Amino acid sequence: MELNERAELDTSQVNDRGRGGGAGGGMGIPLPGGGGRGGLIGIVVAVLVALLGGGFGLNAMTNGDEGGQAGGTDLEQLCSRDNAQRFDDVRCRNLLFVNSIQGYWEKAYPELGKGKYEPTKTNYFQAAVNTGCGQADSGVGPFYCPADRQVYIDLSFYDELASRFGAKGEFAQPYVLAHEYGHHVQNLLGTNEKAGQGDQSGPRSASVRLELQADCYAGAWAKHATESKDKSGQEPLFTSITQTDISEALQAAEAIGDDSIQERSGGQVNPDSFTHGTSAQRQRWFQQGFNGGDPKTCDTFGTDQL
DSSP states (O other): OEEOTTOOOOGGGEEEEEETTTBOSSOBOOOOSTTTSOOOTTOEEOSSGGGTTSSOOTTOGGGSOBTOOSSOSOHHHHTSTTOTTGGGSHHHHHHHHHHHHHHHHHHHGGGGTSOOOOOOOEEEEESEEEETTEEEEGGGOSEEETTTTEEEEOTTHHHHHHHTTOOOOTTHHHHHHHHHHHHHHHHHHTHHHHHTTSOSSSTTOHHHHHHHHHHHHHHHHHHHGGGOBOTTSSSBSEEEOOHHHHHHHHHHHHHTSHHHHHHHTTSOOOGGGOSSOOHHHHHHHHHHHHHHOOGGGOOGGGOSOO
């Protein structure tokens, strides 16, 4: 994966909310999956969900600074082309990933026959954050909130993904973001709402189908990542995506399958508690999206072959 040093980044697509991110009183986000903490209930929380029964205290949300600063960093200055070291910073790299993913959906979404794509923001936060879906701490991993239509991520999650789950490749990062933006697309299409009416756990549940479709959407973006342009519309954001990068995304998908996480946490594999799909399923649906490069091939709700 090579990032274009000449690319002009659109900082309006990301909020750097700083430590605490406005954490305060209120209800925590109900989480789907293994810990028995509730069903989907309108909130899609990705990547670490299958671990959430094991000690991430979601209601310990006042650990962040009360009323934490919004816009904790001047991303426009940090991520400017004038800063030759900008891509050494995870915030600027992820800003480029967000720009690329949304640039892809600007073109791909209308082909689904549902009008224009509606861009949304990614919020960087530390420790805790207040969202339209309630409050969350970093333990939930990256997530998408349908209520405010925004993506949230504590960027230190990538360290956890590498050290605890073995997904060390750099392309794991845009895979994670592309998955979350897949949920945004589902929300725009009405898929989230329909899935909320189905079973929220089990190997063929609506929750599993929703997550596998988001993986497929991520693969479709990866196929076209080098085509996305920068803010000026003149420069590509990526100059190359290699097979090694795709392998790193597949490695991340394997690491966060329900079965893999349950095994790693020391428990038995329990398909009845699946909310995201097995490692093999997550890899297969990402590969499905990548091979065809067409989100219309990502119909996980119309097949029994998950």
